[in-house]
Amino acid sequence: MSINTCAEMARACRAASRVVARLNSDSKNTLLLDMAAGLRENMERILSANNRDIELARQAKLSDVLIDRLLLTPARLEAMASAMQDIAALPDPVGEITKTWHRPNGLTVSYQRIPLGVIGIIYESRPNVTADAAALCFKAGNAVFLRGGSEAFHSNQAIVTVLHHALEQHDLQSAAITMPASTERSVIMDMLNCSEDIDLIIPRGGEGLVRFVTENSRIPVIKHYKGVCHQYVDYNADIHMAIDLLVDGKCSRPGVCNALETLLVHEAIAGEFLPRAAAALSRQGVTLRGCEKTRHYVPDIEPATEDDYYAEYLSLTLAIKVVAGLEEAVSHIEQDVSDHTEVIVTRDYENARRFLSLINSSVVLVNASSRFSDGGQLGLGAEIGISTTKLHAYGPMGLESLTTQKFIVTGDGQTRHGLPWE
Amino acid sequence: MSINTCAEMARACRAASRVVARLNSDSKNTLLLDMAAGLRENMERILSANNRDIELARQAKLSDVLIDRLLLTPARLEAMASAMQDIAALPDPVGEITKTWHRPNGLTVSYQRIPLGVIGIIYESRPNVTADAAALCFKAGNAVFLRGGSEAFHSNQAIVTVLHHALEQHDLQSAAITMPASTERSVIMDMLNCSEDIDLIIPRGGEGLVRFVTENSRIPVIKHYKGVCHQYVDYNADIHMAIDLLVDGKCSRPGVCNALETLLVHEAIAGEFLPRAAAALSRQGVTLRGCEKTRHYVPDIEPATEDDYYAEYLSLTLAIKVVAGLEEAVSHIEQDVSDHTEVIVTRDYENARRFLSLINSSVVLVNASSRFSDGGQLGLGAEIGISTTKLHAYGPMGLESLTTQKFIVTGDGQTRHGLPWE
Numbered sequence: 001m002s003i004n005t006c007a008e009m010a011r012a013c014r015a016a017s018r019v020v021a022r023l024n025s026d027s028k029n030t031l032l033l034d035m036a037a038g039l040r041e042n043m044e045r046i047l048s049a050n051n052r053d054i055e056l057a058r059q060a061k062l063s064d065v066l067i068d069r070l071l072l073t074p075a076r077l078e079a080m081a082s083a084m085q086d087i088a089a090l091p092d093p094v095g096e097i098t099k100t101w102h103r104p105n106g107l108t109v110s111y112q113r114i115p116l117g118v119i120g121i122i123y124e125s126r127p128n129v130t131a132d133a134a135a136l137c138f139k140a141g142n143a144v145f146l147r148g149g150s151e152a153f154h155s156n157q158a159i160v161t162v163l164h165h166a167l168e169q170h171d172l173q174s175a176a177i178t179m180p181a182s183t184e185r186s187v188i189m190d191m192l193n194c195s196e197d198i199d200l201i202i203p204r205g206g207e208g209l210v211r212f213v214t215e216n217s218r219i220p221v222i223k224h225y226k227g228v229c230h231q232y233v234d235y236n237a238d239i240h241m242a243i244d245l246l247v248d249g250k251c252s253r254p255g256v257c258n259a260l261e262t263l264l265v266h267e268a269i270a271g272e273f274l275p276r277a278a279a280a281l282s283r284q285g286v287t288l289r290g291c292e293k294t295r296h297y298v299p300d301i302e303p304a305t306e307d308d309y310y311a312e313y314l315s316l317t318l319a320i321k322v323v324a325g326l327e328e329a330v331s332h333i334e335q336d337v338s339d340h341t342e343v344i345v346t347r348d349y350e351n352a353r354r355f356l357s358l359i360n361s362s363v364v365l366v367n368a369s370s371r372f373s374d375g376g377q378l379g380l381g382a383e384i385g386i387s388t389t390k391l392h393a394y395g396p397m398g399l400e401s402l403t404t405q406k407f408i409v410t411g412d413g414q415t416r417h418g419l420p421w422e
Numbered sequence: 423m424s425i426n427t428c429a430e431m432a433r434a435c436r437a438a439s440r441v442v443a444r445l446n447s448d449s450k451n452t453l454l455l456d457m458a459a460g461l462r463e464n465m466e467r468i469l470s471a472n473n474r475d476i477e478l479a480r481q482a483k484l485s486d487v488l489i490d491r492l493l494l495t496p497a498r499l500e501a502m503a504s505a506m507q508d509i510a511a512l513p514d515p516v517g518e519i520t521k522t523w524h525r526p527n528g529l530t531v532s533y534q535r536i537p538l539g540v541i542g543i544i545y546e547s548r549p550n551v552t553a554d555a556a557a558l559c560f561k562a563g564n565a566v567f568l569r570g571g572s573e574a575f576h577s578n579q580a581i582v583t584v585l586h587h588a589l590e591q592h593d594l595q596s597a598a599i600t601m602p603a604s605t606e607r608s609v610i611m612d613m614l615n616c617s618e619d620i621d622l623i624i625p626r627g628g629e630g631l632v633r634f635v636t637e638n639s640r641i642p643v644i645k646h647y648k649g650v651c652h653q654y655v656d657y658n659a660d661i662h663m664a665i666d667l668l669v670d671g672k673c674s675r676p677g678v679c680n681a682l683e684t685l686l687v688h689e690a691i692a693g694e695f696l697p698r699a700a701a702a703l704s705r706q707g708v709t710l711r712g713c714e715k716t717r718h719y720v721p722d723i724e725p726a727t728e729d730d731y732y733a734e735y736l737s738l739t740l741a742i743k744v745v746a747g748l749e750e751a752v753s754h755i756e757q758d759v760s761d762h763t764e765v766i767v768t769r770d771y772e773n774a775r776r777f778l779s780l781i782n783s784s785v786v787l788v789n790a791s792s793r794f795s796d797g798g799q800l801g802l803g804a805e806i807g808i809s810t811t812k813l814h815a816y817g818p819m820g821l822e823s824l825t826t827q828k829f830i831v832t833g834d835g836q837t838r839h840g841l842p843w844e
Contacts, residue, residue: 018756021782095779101801107790109800114782116812196759199812220642220813241835248837334440337618356830357517360443360536368529368833377838378531378829379523390538390621390826391642392814404812407800408778411790413663415670416799 005180006190010145010197012175013118017143020176021115025092031170032088032135036081038162039131043077049158050127057151069125070152080131080159083382087135090381093399094141105414111405115141117199119402120191122147122213124205127155133204134163134177136384140402143176145198147191149205150183157181192217200392202385222393222401224386226312227257227340229370232329232355234346235268241367242273242345243280249343249370251284255314257386258341258363258373262309262319264329267293270322274298286316293322310336326351330358339388341365341373362388362395427602428612432567432619434597435540439565442598443537447514453592454510454557458503460584461553465499471580472549479573491547492574502553502581505804509557512803515821516563527836533827537563539621541824542613544569544635546627549577555624556585556599558806562824565598567620569613571627572605579603614639622814624807644815644823646808648734649679649762651792654751654777656768657690663789664695664767665702671765671792673706677736679808680763680785680795684731684741686751689715692744696720708738715744732758748773752780761810763787763795784810784817 023031039046050072057067093113100110119142121133130148137144148156156179164174180187191198195218202222203213210223231249233242249260265273274297278288288294289304301320308319309332323329333342341363344355352366363373373396375383380398387393393401445453461468472494479489515535522532541564543555552570559566570578578601586596602609613620617640624644625635632645653671655664671682687695696719700710710716711726723742730741731754745751755764763785766777774788785795795818797805802820809815815823 022780103799103801107794215640218637220811238835244835244837248839252837252839352832356832358444360828363829363831365831366833367835368831369837371838372529372831372833372836373829377525378831379525389642394826395829404816406782407785407795407817409785409787409790409794409800410774410778411788411794413660413666413789414794415666415674415791416793417670417674 006187007194007197009175009178009180010118010191010194012173013143013145013178014197016173016176017115017118019172020138020143021094021117021141023141025094027170028092028139028141029088031166031172032084032139034166034169035131035135035163036084036088038166039077039081039084039159042158042162043074046077046155046158046162047072047074049154052154053152060151062151066125066151070127070155072127072155076128080128083128083132084135087139087382090139090399092139093403098405107409107411107414110408112408113400113403114406116402116404118143118145118197120145120147120194120198120201120219122188122191122201122203122205122209124149124209125151127152127159129204130156130159130179131163133202133384134160136382136399137402138176140399142402144178145191146177146179147187148179148183153183188213189216192219195219204385220392222385222387222389222391222397224257224388226338227259227386227388228261228310228312228336228338229258229341229343229373230262230264230329230333230336231260231343231345231370232264232323232326232333233266233269233273234326234344234348234351235266236347237266237269237273237345238347239269239273239276243277245343245345245367245369246277247280247284250281250286250318251316252371254316257312258370259314260318260343260370261311261313262321264332265294265320265322266326266329267322267324270294271297274320274322281318284316286318288318288320290320291322294320312338326354330355333359333361340386341370343368343370362386428609429616429619431597431600431602432540432613432616434595435565435567435600436619438595438598439537439540441594442560442565443516443539443563445563447516449592450514450561450563451510453588453594454506454561456588456591457553457557457585458506458510460588461499461503461506461581464580464584465496468499468577468580468584469494469496471576474576475574482573484573488547488573492549492577494549494577498550502550505554506557509561509804512561512821514561515825520827527833529831529833529836532830534830535822535825536828538824538826540565540567540619542567542569542616542620542623542641544610544613544623544625544627544631546571546631547573549574549581551626552578552581552601553585555626555806556582558804558821559824560598562821564824566600567613568599568601569609570601570605575605610635611638614641617641626807642814644807644809644811644813644819646679646810648760649681649808649810650683650732650734650758650760651680651763651765651795652684652686652751652755652758653682653765653767653792654686654745654748654755655688655691655695656748656766656770656773657688658769659688659691659695659767660769661691661695661698665699667765667767667789667791668699669702669706672703672708672740673738674793676738679734680792681736682740682765682792683733683735684743686754687716687742687744688748688751689744689746692716693719696742696744703740706738708740710740710742712742713744716742734760748776752777755781755783762808763792765790765792784808
């Protein structure tokens with residue numbers, strides 16, 4: 001695919017975005033429901049395209065994990081369609097007036113939410129991202145430029161064909177959901193140069209992809225590297241609650257970014273808490289690595305190295321450190337650069353307030369599981385991703401993150417300088 | 423200056439930012455007032471440093487315009503000090519809870535404003551930016567990494583010395599306001615690579631500087647290329663008002679980005695409006711360039727080329743086009759890529775609403791001058807810059823633009839999955 005072609009597709013996507021930006025909520029919702037119906041009606045066609053991808057993946061000897069990510073089943077397709085219906089049911093962020101104020105000279109000034117324009121999504125093997133990302137961007141009034149993984153090529157094309165059909169039925173340009181037919185890696189570089197016609201890039205995939213995109217993009221990137229989430233158990237924590245939150249945070253889905261990776265324990269509670277916590281975690285198959293003080297109370301675990309305290313295990317391993325108090329817990333957390341999600345378990349009112357105030361990670365929780373650091377769980381309705389950088393969005397991103405705000409000003413002839421005019 | 427040195431300075435700035443982030447409003451305000459007092463007390467020292475810069479600039483035969491930008495006078499220094507006092511008096515954005523909601527499981531979720539961290543400002547000749555940018559970033563709880571123009575080297579160093587003195591008096595690290603002692607251009611490249619320790623880059627200067635920074639930065643950049651601002655005069659506009667707004671928009675300060683560059687006129691009012699508008703503008707010394715229809719009503723002006731309709735003149739020149747109506751005005755405005763500021767002058771309620779809804783430039787005004795597209799004028803209190811890109815901030819940027827928001831979540835032991843723990 002030549003640079004020109006990618007640039008031309010981006011330009012057509014920009015033109016379509018102006019039309020999408022002006023659709024009212026009803027039109028967008030009807031279209032999303034039609035897309036969901038289209039996914040169900042074309043289930044066989046999509047599954048057979050997916051079959052081709054799976055065959056090729058097996059021939060290429062891709063790992064079972066990768067093949068599982070790639071695999072579509074009737075249940076997974078039904079989940080995709082139903083997610084689209086959920087997105088249709090969410091409130092429309094576009095047009096919302098978030099603030100209005102009055103100026104002494106009589107001007108009325110408001111902030112109003114508008115779509116960002118064209119959003120580029122660069123992702124890897126999961127074909128459900130095609131439908132999810134297109135639906136979320138569309139609901140927020142944006143056009144979308146999708147670049148999925150080459151291993152999901154046929155599945156993605158089949159899904160996009162269904163979405164295009166729904167757009168056409170509503171007299172909308174199919175460029176509103178653009179996906180280049182080429183899966184060459186050069187397409188990514190071409191996209192990242194279209195800074196006039198793509199407003200935002202969201203890479204969804206491994207750290208390698210995210211770094212590549214960040215380093216090569218001339219378009220703003222919202223990114224998520226990793227999540228090294230901490231739970232700090234304070235001196236007077238409810239031990240039962242602390243263990244519940246720990247097991248939920250570590251074990252309920254260890255492979256995701258909001259799973260716990262490090263446990264910090266106040267030294268005054270360590271003797272009572274650690275043996276019970278270790279027993280509960282061991283029953284779930286968790287491998288523990290601890291500092292010297294931890295191993296004093298739980299002698300049969302491996303020692304933790306410095307690296308363990310920066311590790312995103314994404315597996316049933318947990319690093320443990322005994323600390324002298326809240327200050328040490330906070331400065332330990334601050335050394336980590338993931339800025340993702342931190343939990344304090346405490347009964348101390350003042351320490352709860354201090355933790356909330358001192359920690360500037362994207363999600364800070366008191367007496368609640370780290371696993372709530374998720375757009376759906378926090379009540380954002382849906383999640384397009386999680387940002388661990390602070391610009392534009394920080395933490396779980398819902399539909400509002402796919403919008404920006406303009407100023408609207410109404411007056412009755414106000415000028416800044418009383419110039420004579422005739 | 424070696425890359426290591428710049429990286430080390432950025433790391434120290436990051437460390438200082440954690441301390442600044444935790445200062446309460448009173449501490450920050452007292453410090454800003456002490457800085458303002460310091461500028462007044464050290465006026466002679468700063469003016470003599472500025473004298474050296476001016477001497478060197480004269481030897482280097484810099485233009486008079488550039489030398490005027492560089493020049494400090496007692497009045498200009500007093501304005502700098504007084505701007506700092508104004509910033510001290512503004513409400514503190516840090517800590518503000520912008521929204522709180524409740525989840526069905528009993529969790530309470532809030533958005534709270536926190537500082538961005540370290541903000542890098544890359545600017546050209548005006549030494550007042552040193553004090554203004556440092557004060558605004560500091561008020562919003564950030565540390566700042568300043569890189570001023572080489573021609574203002576001595577002035578900037580003298581100002582920063584005063585600010586450092588105030589920081590030290592309050593036991594704060596001077597790294598909270600970092601300015602490398604080298605003015606080599608390589609410092610900019612070094613800064614733009616410190617993506618771990620600088621959170622945001624704001625370039626303030628000409629289009630060349632902004633493009634250089636954007637193309638080379640691995641850190642998010644908030645930028646402002648240009649402002650091609652339009653005023654559309656609708657079929658039934660109050661002609662007196664339309665001329666007032668036009669003269670104010672074009673002539674009150676033609677060299678700034680919110681000055682008008684293009685006038686669009688509904689054909690139904692063109693015959694009555696254009697001759698009177700042209701007369702008023704001519705009296706102010708404005709050169710007009712018009713389309714064929716314009717020249718029918720105002721025959722003695724130059725024809726406008728296509729380029730005129732994209733030009734940011736920044737001088738007393740105005741492009742004029744007669745349009746068939748609101749739709750044509752809107753599509754003309756959409757072809758421009760500056761997305762800055764647009765005005766409609768109308769008495770038609772429906773057209774006012776349509777213009778506000780259809781135009782997604784950063785500031786859209788009804789019956790008010792384009793010159794109100796300014797942070798101070800819109801009531802943001804102060805302005806760190808104007809963004810013409812949509813990520814993070816769009817339009818005039820006040821203190822809130824120098825913050826982000828974290829999620830704070832309070833519960834009483836909620837887990838996502840009811841796992842057994844022992």
